[in-house]
Amino acid sequence: MSTQQIDELLEKKYEAGFFTDIEQDIAPPGLTEDTVRLISTKKNEPDWMLEWRLKAFRLWQRMKEPTWAKVSYPPIDYQAISYYAAPKQKPKLESLDEVDPKLLETYAKLGIPLEEQKLLAGVAVDAVFDSVSVATTFKATLKEAGVVFCPISEAVHSHPELVQRYLGSVVPVTDNFFASLNAAVFSDGSFVYIPKGVRCPMELSTYFRINAMNTGQFERTLIIAEEGSYVSYLEGCTAPQRDENQLHAAVVELVAHQDAEIKYSTVQNWYPGDEDGKGGIYNFVTKRGLCEGARSKISWTQVETGSAITWKYPSCVLKGDDSVGEFYSVALSNMRQQADTGTKMIHLGKRTRSTIISKGISAGHGQQTYRGGVTVGRGADGARNYTQCDSLLIGSRCGAHTIPYIDVKNRTAQVEHEATTSRIGEDQLFYCRQRGLSEEDAVSLIVNGFCKEVLGELPMEFAVEAQKLLGISLEGAVG
Amino acid sequence: MSMLKIEGLHVEVEGKAILKGIDLAIAPGEVHAIMGPNGSGKSTLSHVLAGREGYDVTAGTVTLDGEDLLELDPEDRAAKGVFLAFQYPVEIPGVSNVYFLKAAVNAVRRARGQDELDAVAFMKYARQKAETVKLPKDLMKRSVNSGFSGGEKKRNEIFQMAALEPRLAILDETDSGLDIDALRTVSEGVNALRSPERSMLVITHYQRLLDYIVPDRIHVLLDGRIVKSGDKSLAKELEAEGYAELRAGA
Numbered sequence: 016m017s018t019q020q021i022d023e024l025l026e027k028k029y030e031a032g033f034f035t036d037i038e039q040d041i042a043p044p045g046l047t048e049d050t051v052r053l054i055s056t057k058k059n060e061p062d063w064m065l066e067w068r069l070k071a072f073r074l075w076q077r078m079k080e081p082t083w084a085k086v087s088y089p090p091i092d093y094q095a096i097s098y099y100a101a102p103k104q105k106p107k108l109e110s111l112d113e114v115d116p117k118l119l120e121t122y123a124k125l126g127i128p129l130e131e132q133k134l135l136a137g138v139a140v141d142a143v144f145d146s147v148s149v150a151t152t153f154k155a156t157l158k159e160a161g162v163v164f165c166p167i168s169e170a171v172h173s174h175p176e177l178v179q180r181y182l183g184s185v186v187p188v189t190d191n192f193f194a195s196l197n198a199a200v201f202s203d204g205s206f207v208y209i210p211k212g213v214r215c216p217m218e219l220s221t222y223f224r225i226n227a228m229n230t231g232q233f234e235r236t237l238i239i240a241e242e243g244s245y246v247s248y249l250e251g252c253t254a255p256q257r258d259e260n261q262l263h264a265a266v267v268e269l270v271a272h273q274d275a276e277i278k279y280s281t282v283q284n285w286y287p288g289d290e291d292g293k294g295g296i297y298n299f300v301t302k303r304g305l306c307e308g309a310r311s312k313i314s315w316t317q318v319e320t321g322s323a324i325t326w327k328y329p330s331c332v333l334k335g336d337d338s339v340g341e342f343y344s345v346a347l348s349n350m351r352q353q354a355d356t357g358t359k360m361i362h363l364g365k366r367t368r369s370t371i372i373s374k375g376i377s378a379g380h381g382q383q384t385y386r387g388g389v390t391v392g393r394g395a396d397g398a399r400n401y402t403q404c405d406s407l408l409i410g411s412r413c414g415a416h417t418i419p420y421i422d423v424k425n426r427t428a429q430v431e432h433e434a435t436t437s438r439i440g441e442d443q444l445f446y447c448r449q450r451g452l453s454e455e456d457a458v459s460l461i462v463n464g465f466c467k468e469v470l471g472e473l474p475m476e477f478a479v480e481a482q483k484l485l486g487i488s489l490e491g492a493v494g
Numbered sequence: 495m496s497m498l499k500i501e502g503l504h505v506e507v508e509g510k511a512i513l514k515g516i517d518l519a520i521a522p523g524e525v526h527a528i529m530g531p532n533g534s535g536k537s538t539l540s541h542v543l544a545g546r547e548g549y550d551v552t553a554g555t556v557t558l559d560g561e562d563l564l565e566l567d568p569e570d571r572a573a574k575g576v577f578l579a580f581q582y583p584v585e586i587p588g589v590s591n592v593y594f595l596k597a598a599v600n601a602v603r604r605a606r607g608q609d610e611l612d613a614v615a616f617m618k619y620a621r622q623k624a625e626t627v628k629l630p631k632d633l634m635k636r637s638v639n640s641g642f643s644g645g646e647k648k649r650n651e652i653f654q655m656a657a658l659e660p661r662l663a664i665l666d667e668t669d670s671g672l673d674i675d676a677l678r679t680v681s682e683g684v685n686a687l688r689s690p691e692r693s694m695l696v697i698t699h700y701q702r703l704l705d706y707i708v709p710d711r712i713h714v715l716l717d718g719r720i721v722k723s724g725d726k727s728l729a730k731e732l733e734a735e736g737y738a739e740l741r742a743g744a
Contacts, residue, residue, distance in 0.1 A: 441547070446584035449544050450598035450654065451572035451605065460597060464588030464637065 042099035048072060051199050054099045058168050063179060071188035071198030078192045084355040085384040085416060086324050088297060091262060098200045098233075124487055153217065160216050162246075163208035167235055170206035177208060181239055185268040185305045185332070193264040193326075194301040201235035201266070209244040209275070218474050219248045234265040240275035242308065247278040249474060263322075264299045273308025273335065278316070280473050281329075282481055284488075285321035292351025292380075295323025302329035303359075306338035306367075314341040315358065316472040318481045320488040323352060328386065330359035333367035333395075340369040343469040345481075347462075347488050348381025348413070357387035357418075362398040362428070371402040374466045377413035378489055388420040391428040398428040406436040407465050409458065409489065459486030495560075497522045497693045498543075498662050503554035505535075505542050512538045514718035516554070520662070523690040527704055528697045529729065530715035531737045536697045537581060539715070540666040543695075544578040545571050558662060572598075573605030575661030579651040579668050586638040591650065592620055594638045599657055623656040627683035645676030652683040663687070664695045669703035681706030701733040716740055 042053060051072045055065040080091070111119060157164050163174060170178050188198045209215055240246055250267075263285070269277050279302075288295025298321075304313035315329040331340030342358035360369035375383040389400045406415035417434050439461055447457035463470065463482050470478045496519040505513035512535045520526050530536050542549050543556065545568035556563045558574055566574065586594065599619075600610040611619055624634060629649055639647050648668055655663055665684065669677055684707050688694070696707055704712070704726065712728040713720045714737070721740055722728065732740075 440584075442584050443586060445544075445546050445568060446580065446586075447594075447598075448568035449572055449576075449578050449580075450594075450658065451569050451602035452598055453569055453601070456597065456601065460589055460594065461586055464586055467588035 042097050044097045045094050046072075046096070046098055046200065050098050054200055054202075057099060058171075060168075060171055061175065063175075064171055067183065067188070068199050068201075071195045072200075074189055075192065075195035075199055078195060080192050084326050084386070085382065085418075086326060086353040086355050088324050088353075091297070093196075096262060099202070124483055156216055160213050161210040162213065162215050163206065164219055165206055167201075167204045167206040167237060170237075174206070174208065177239065178206070178237070181237055181268065181270055183268075185270060185303050186266050186301050191301060193299040194266050197233045197235060197264045197266040197301070201233045204235040204237075204265070204267075205248075206236075207238040207246060207248060209238075209240045209246045211241040212243045213241075214244065215246040219246065232263045234263070236265070236267040238268070238277055238279070239270045240272060240277050240311075242272045243274045244272075245276045245278075247280070247474065249280045249282075249477060251282040251284070261294070262297050262299070265301070267300070267302040267329075269302075269304035269313055271304065271306050271308065271311035271313050271338075274310045275308065276312040276314070277304060278314045279304070279329070280477065281315075281317040281319070282473075282477055282484070283317065283319045283321050283325075284484060286323075287321050287350060287352050288323040290350050292323055295352070296321065297324045298322040298327065299324075300327040300329075302327065303332065304330070304340070305332045306335050306340060306364075308338070309335040309364070310337045310339075311335050312339040312341070314339075314343070314472070316341075316343040316469065317345070317356075318469070318473070318484070319344070319346040319354060319356060320484055322354075325352075325354040325356050327354075327356045328358055328388075330361065330388075331369065332361045332363065333369065333398075334363045335367075336364040337366045337368075338364055339367070341472075342369075342371045342373070343472045344373045345376070345466045345469045345485070346374070346383060346385075347376040347378070347485060348383045349378045349488055351380050353382045355384040355386055357385045359388040359390070360400055362389075362391040362395040362400070364395060366397040366399075367395055368398070369400045371400070371404070372468050373402075373404045374469055375404075375406045375415055376409070376462060376465070376485075376489075377406065377415050378409035379413060381413045382416075383414065384416040384418060386418045386420075389422070389430055389432075391423040391425050391430065393424045395425050396427050398425060400428075400430045402430075402432045404432070404434040405465070406434075407462065408436065408438045409462075455486070455490055458489050462486070462489060496520060497524075497559060498695070499555075499557045501555050503539075503542070503556060504552045505538055506550045506552050507538065507548065511552075512549075512718055513542070516715075516718075516720060518713065518720065520693045520695065522693055523688075524711065525688065525694040525696060525707065525709045526711045526713065527707075527709040527729070528695065528713050528715050528720075529699070529701070529704075529732060531699065534715045535718045536699075536715055537666060540578055540664045540695075540697055543571075543662075543664055544568060544576060569601070570605070572658070573602050575659075577655050577658055577660030577663045579648070579655055579663065579665045581667040581670060583639045583642075583647040583651055585640045585642075587640050589638050590635055591638050592617070592634045595620060595654060595657055598654070602658055620657060624653055626686050627652045627656050628679060629653040644671035645673070645680070648672060648676065648680050649683065652680055652687070656683070656687055660692065662693050662695065664697065665707075666697050667699060668696070669698055669700060677703065678706060701729040704729045714740060 051068050055068055186194050188195055271277050285296035306313055313331050319325055333340050340360050346354045346356050348354045358371055371387055373385050375385055377383040385404050391398045404417050408415055415436055419432055421430055423430055443461055444457050462485050470481055473481055498520040500516050500518040503513055503516040528536055551564055563571055596616045603610055633646060708726055712724055714722040
């Protein structure tokens with residue numbers, strides 16, 4: 016048998032090995048062109064979509080996993096991962112009594128309404144809270160406004176011209192190892208289109224939380240805001256999320272046209288692993304927004320408390336004159352968590368402005384790196400950036416690192432960078448405890464004060480949950 | 495019966511003896527002052543009573559209303575009614591003063607088996623307390639002690655004291671860093687909080703605070719021991735003669 020034949024046989028195995036049972040649809044581990052084809056076929060994608068995926072895959076094969084981030088983890092075997100699983104039904108439980116009491120305790124601390132707790136825990140919901148009818152109401156309201164909000168797999172069919180035009184326009188398939196991987200095998204994600212002059216009538220969050228809990232490990236999101244439009248999008252969930260897929264590599268692309276504004280908020284609480292750091296999620300995310308038109312604005316707000324490894328730099332390309340980019344971040348690393356996160360602000364247009372407020376909290380053995388890039392191009396007359404980067408240390412075994420990159424090619428630009436590092440002091444804790452607060456409440460209070468500027472950027476409902484989340488994530492961090 | 499009773503208290507810090515046998519009893523409603531030079535152990539005494547870490551009690555007992563205080567965590571002592579007005583109040587950036595106090599008051603109320611106050615009830619309560627100690631309104635909204643002047647910080651301590659309604663208030667060098675006007679305002683606040691159910695322990699280096707907060711008893715602390723006790727006239731005596739004489743006699 017020739018080598019070629021052996022290869023063919025081996026490759027074939029994928030198709031044969033693909034099995035369907037009543038509950039779920041899972042591809043066997045491994046990644047080849049056939050895997051990509053399989054994913055595309057399963058999703059009934061048009062040829063252009065397949066070609067795009069294949070192009071990305073071929074590029075990816077020649078790329079090397081980046082190693083510059085200050086995180087360490089055992090090598091990932093990309094051939095040991097299964098790249099396709101049809102949406103699964105979570106095991107349905109009859110009532111909350113069957114749910115892990117520890118999980119319920121956390122939900123209660125977060126103040127998540129009972130009916131929502133049931134949804135999160137996979138308990139059958141009763142008629143009072145019918146998520147389908149809620150979703151239908153949302154959809155009708157959005158439709159009336161002309162807003163398109165659907166799974167990206169659906170948009171490929173319903174709005175192919177938009178997807179073709181914008182997909183990969185901000186994060187090209189060549190961008191980086193994880194983004195190329197995502198482009199080749201992305202599972203699903205959200206597609207949002209806000210027409211000219213429309214102010215999206217609701218936060219695109221409640222809907223998201225109810226319906227799109229399971230978008231897979233290679234999520235892909237594309238948001239387009241036409242001239243003069245506005246949208247606020249919220250991703251994630253404060254409730255602890257577990258996932259059997261350890262590797263997550265998402266891509267988010269935002270495009271803001273003239274006078275448009277996109278506000279993108281994230282609360283990330285993936286499973287961080289146990290106290291020794293075992294089993295936590297690896298979160299390698301590429302998020303970028305393009306301020307295409309004049310006076311457009313993109314604002315990223317993130318609260319990152321989960322994952323074993325976080326590798327994430329939501330960025331803004333400020334192309335339109337007078338466009339504005341913002342990045343507000345709270346990242347918390349406890350136990351053995353490692354986070355290398357920050358942003359890039361790329362000033363191209365005249366009088367473009369950017370603000371970066373980053374708050375890093377390290378506790379336990381957590382390692383936290385802020386990595387931020389501010390680039391001012393030759394033509395960006397009068398560009399301005401303000402960066403404030405604060406680190407808070409809890410205990411003596413954690414670490415905080417700040418790595419700012421600044422590259423200015425225009426004499427009229429102004430770039431400011433401020434950084435502080437502080438420790439939760441014994442005197443602060445004693446002061447709070449003398450006033451009657453428990454040690455844990457004191458830590459939570461001090462941390463929330465530290466993060467106030469960022470939490471204030473979150474939509475109200477989530478700001479409250481995020482505050483509680485920070486406290487919970489730090490339980491046991493002191494003492 | 496005494497509210498606070500300290501018997502034979504010995505305290506060490508990193509192996510060094512700081513307090514060398516303190517005996518002190520304060521009855522309900524009484525205000526006692528502890529005077530002494532720097533390094534005599536005044537602040538150590540206040541910290542040990544409030545339960546700060548880093549102090550080793552090697553001998554002696556402290557009881558509040560007959561209950562052993564030394565066994566309790568700082569927050570549990572607070573719940574029992576111990577309040578320490580700090581010499582150097584701590585800044586907590588980003589946490590509003592009124593939010594902090596609400597968390598503290600409700601934590602203490604919970605521990606005392608009282609209902610927690612909701613936002614509306616608390617604001618009413620806080621405003622009334624602020625009135626008692628004449629706290630400027632804008633201080634309520636600002637971050638805890640952040641950017642406060644020395645006088646504002648001390649006034650804020652007294653405001654917290656009013657809101658937490660302690661059984662025993664310890665004022666650690668409350669006069670330090672205050673000009674005469676601020677000293678008067680703060681003292682008026684303290685005096686407004688004197689009551690038959692509340693005891694106070696006023697720790698100070700100087701006699702001048704005691705012109706405003708007039709104590710029932712004065713004790714002189716020198717090198718970890720109370721070397722002399724007397725009524726309010728003792729303060730004047732000290733002011734005239736200084737600590738040197740006592741030191742020579744001790």
